[in-house]
Amino acid sequence: MKDIDWSEAPDGTTHFWPGLFLLDGWYKVLEGDVWVYDNGWVKSRVVLSDINTDYLIKRPESWGGETHPPVGTVCEVRLTCSDLWGKARIKYITKTTCVFVYVFEDDPDELEEYSVATCYLKFRPIKTPEQLALEEREKITDEMYGFTRVKMIPAEVDIQREVCDDLYTAGYRLTGEK
Structure with a gap:
């Protein structure tokens, strides 16, 4: 599955669908109704109860740095034994394990994925x-x-x-x- 760049999501987006049975793209779920983004929001004939929501990826909540970042967040990360911060996208995180991909500004196609014990990592939001x-x-x-x-x-x-x-x-x- 491709990494989701939530900064490209249209206003109002609540979910992303990775293109299994429905079209790959941005979705908005409101009170059980499903809306699809196609150059504007279009109400789908499909209702939430009709689809397998296991594949519907919820937009990450905004994160202020006080807890572990939610999946999908792009933030700065460093090892507790280092002073060097790097920009990363969180792919998976629990109390014990974090999987993240370093994001390189000069070569966005170059990806380095790491799996590290969460207790050895520090996270902070990217500075504006x-x-x-x-x-x-x-x-x-x-x-x-x-x-x-x-x-x-x-x-x-x-x-x-x-x-x-x-x-x-x-x-x-x-x-x-x-």
């Missing part, structure tokens, strides 16, 4: 571009603050941090020369 930009901003303003810091009373420290933040907003950056 906004989160990455904020981290970069904080790192640079902290460097600026460290470069310009002099002994001050605590109230002046806050003012100096604000000045560094304002300089960043205005486009000033350290050149690397100290």
